[in-house]
Amino acid sequence: MKPRAVLIYAPSWIGDGVMSLAAVRAVRESFPDARLAVLTRPWVEAVYQAVDAIDEIVRYDPRQDDRGWSGFWRTARRVREGKFDLCVLLPNAFRAAALIKASGVKERWGFATEGRGFFLTRQVPQPPRPFGRHQAYFYLDLVAGLGLDVPDGAPDTHLDVASEVADGARRVLEQAGWTGGALVGVHPGATNSRAKIWSASRYAEVATRMAAERDAQVAVFGGPKEAELAAEVLAALSGPAKETAIALQGKTSLSELMGALKFLTVFLTNDSGPMHLAAALGVSTVAVFGPTDARETGPLGPKTTVVREPVDCSPCLYRDCPIDHRCMERVSVERVLGEANALVPTVL
Numbered sequence: 049m050k051p052r053a054v055l056i057y058a059p060s061w062i063g064d065g066v067m068s069l070a071a072v073r074a075v076r077e078s079f080p081d082a083r084l085a086v087l088t089r090p091w092v093e094a095v096y097q098a099v100d101a102i103d104e105i106v107r108y109d110p111r112q113d114d115r116g117w118s119g120f121w122r123t124a125r126r127v128r129e130g131k132f133d134l135c136v137l138l139p140n141a142f143r144a145a146a147l148i149k150a151s152g153v154k155e156r157w158g159f160a161t162e163g164r165g166f167f168l169t170r171q172v173p174q175p176p177r178p179f180g181r182h183q184a185y186f187y188l189d190l191v192a193g194l195g196l197d198v199p200d201g202a203p204d205t206h207l208d209v210a211s212e213v214a215d216g217a218r219r220v221l222e223q224a225g226w227t228g229g230a231l232v233g234v235h236p237g238a239t240n241s242r243a244k245i246w247s248a249s250r251y252a253e254v255a256t257r258m259a260a261e262r263d264a265q266v267a268v269f270g271g272p273k274e275a276e277l278a279a280e281v282l283a284a285l286s287g288p289a290k291e292t293a294i295a296l297q298g299k300t301s302l303s304e305l306m307g308a309l310k311f312l313t314v315f316l317t318n319d320s321g322p323m324h325l326a327a328a329l330g331v332s333t334v335a336v337f338g339p340t341d342a343r344e345t346g347p348l349g350p351k352t353t354v355v356r357e358p359v360d361c362s363p364c365l366y367r368d369c370p371i372d373h374r375c376m377e378r379v380s381v382e383r384v385l386g387e388a389n390a391l392v393p394t395v396l
């Protein structure tokens with residue numbers, strides 16, 4: 049088959065978006081002459097905009113488009129206008145397949161899940177998901193199952209930021225007080241999970257000490273819902289790190305966040321969307337893991353390290369810990385500091 053226009057229905061979250069990039073690149077390689085578009089949510093859009101393999105973004109905003117049938121048909125019309133011959137559906141949802149069928153896309157390929165086989169023209173049984181297999185392979189398994197070529201080797205999830213994105217991020221950083229030197233970044237939050245959060249005061253201590261050893265400033269990141277956690281980190285910093293700290297929580301768009309991450313000397317983070325972004329951008333990233341499995345959703349990138357303490361109850365995938373949060377409580381400041389210093393030595 050030689051489609052002229054291919055649409056990839058993207059996952060809904062930043063981390064999943066990053067982990068899907070190897071599959072997106074494999075689709076591109078299989079159809080080098082086609083126009084390649086991605087149907088994506090606005091809050092993930094910048095991830096795909098940073099990928100050369102993609103020609104076009106089709107926006108799907110559930111805050112408007114999920115409101116009943118009129119929204120459904122509005123999105124279907126938007127997809128129809130793109131005149132796509134083929135859609136590869138990365139998410140498993142029934143509604144995704146129904147939407148693409150309603151859009152009139154002739155070829156609709158995806159996993160045969162949620163009883164949606166009726167909407168698909170090529171379906172792949174979802175393979176078993178063995179413990180410890182990275183989520184990036186979930187998407188690659190789909191592409192391979194569809195009969196498309198998947199390159200050997202580690203999944204290529206790298207991201208680049210355009211120079212204008214970097215310039216915009218530099219302005220945001222400078223307006224927030226950056227003087228242009230070394231930066232220790234901290235992202236103390238995690239969307240929809242309290243169990244994934246390491247202590248704000250411990251992050252502050254690691255960041256304070258790393259900044260002191262590198263004559264660096266500390267930049268604290270977070271979404272609007274993470275303002276309180278970010279404020280806790282900022283309050284718990286000490287010495288010059290506190291005086292020169294840069295508060296970025298709730299102040300960056302996704303593309304500004306990606307640009308700002310590129311300026312970091314090191315990034316300290318929980319298992320989160322920004323963790324995946326930083327790793328994919330090649331930023332030195334230290335990720336603290338507790339209830340989730342780093343083998344499955346760990347950072348993919350050349351300069352990453354995961355810190356976790358082995359506890360019998362992990363991975364549990366709980367959003368709130370039903371016991372004493374030992375998976376995170378047992379991760380010490382010294383441990384994270386040691387791993388971070390090993391990843392980013394002060395003397396190169």
Ligand code: SF4
Pocket residue numbers: 243338339359361362363364365366368369370371372373374375376
């Ligand atoms: S049950 Fe165990 S792994 Fe899960 S959040 Fe609690 S301490 Fe962590």
